[in-house]
Amino acid sequence: MRQNPSFAMTDLAELRRVIVGNPWATIVSAPDDGLVASHYVVLLDEDRDDLTVVGHVGRPDDLIHGLGERELIVVFQGPHGYVSPGWYGDVAAVPTWNYVSVHLSGVPEILGAEDNLRVLDRMVELFEKRMPAPRRMWERPNDEVFVRRLEAGTVGFRLTPTKVVAKRKLSQNKPAETVETVIAELDGDGPYANPALAAEMRRAHEGRAGNHA
Template sequence: MRQNPSFAMTDVAELRRIIAANPWAMLVGRDENGMTASHYAVLLDPDREDLTIVAHVGRPDERILGLGTQELMVIFQGPHGYISPGWYGGVAAVPTWNYVAVHLSGVPELLDTEENLRVLEHLVDHFEGRLTDPRGMWVPPNDDAFVRRMEAGTIGFRLTPTRVTAKRKLSQNKPDDVIENVILELRGDGVYANAALAAEMQRAHDARLSARAAVE
């Protein structure tokens, strides 16, 4: 992803927020046959406060991704959507797409069986915990033999990124009144209404206004 300084995201807390809110990630690696993109749920490492992530892949994806032997790129896609030039008012303009994306790259550390089990349990609990009647990984009718058989079909990994590229393209290069009108359109009921993107734009816009006020 080509970086643009005016759209760069560098705040670790904000990057962690995007990763946590968008756990369905794309893993990009390669083997002797070329590049492969796989899709898995990826979580922040609960024992770390940086951008370290944990996840698993199903066999034989570890081979086609070159897992543990070379750099892996993990892509998180935040809110995104179409922006009409008509929302800019009576000025020359073209359509665009606003979006938030985080790319983490590094060589993953492969996990042993017991640590992989802990990561898998954390993954299940993370999502099941939102339900009124959650079903944990070890809850019957799952038994120890079943869980360990399922684990054996996976490879867990931890990745502490050595390269981070994150971009928040949310009309920051437009005047305040244009940004506010784009947010209004996204909050509306039109065919391109997008509440999640509107909320992300509002968050970024409020932060810029606060930063500007602090130096005035």
């Protein structure tokens, strides 16, 4: 991802917030036979306070990616959406796409079976706890046999990134009144309404306003 200093995200707390809020990640690597991408849930490592993440891939994706042997990129995509040039007023303008994205690069560490199970258990707990009747991994008499078989079909990993490229392109190069118009349109009921993106823009620009106070 090409970086632009005007759009760079560097605040650790903000980067962690984006990762937590958007755990469905894209894993990209470049093996000898060409680029490959996979999609999996990836979480922050709960035992760390940096950008270390944990996840798993299903076999044989570990071999396809050369997991643990070569560098890969994990991409987290935050809110994104279309911005019409008509929202800029009667000026020369082109359409654009506003977005938030975090790229973590490095060579992952392969987890042992018990650590992988803990990550799998945490993933199930994280998403099931919102359900009216959560289904957890170990709650039925025969679940352990099933879960152990499930774990054997996956390969867990931990990635402490050696390179981080994070970007939020949210109209920071536009005048304040234009930004307010874009946010209002995204918060509205038009064909490109996008409340999540509006909230992200509001957050970014409130931060800028605070920095210049």
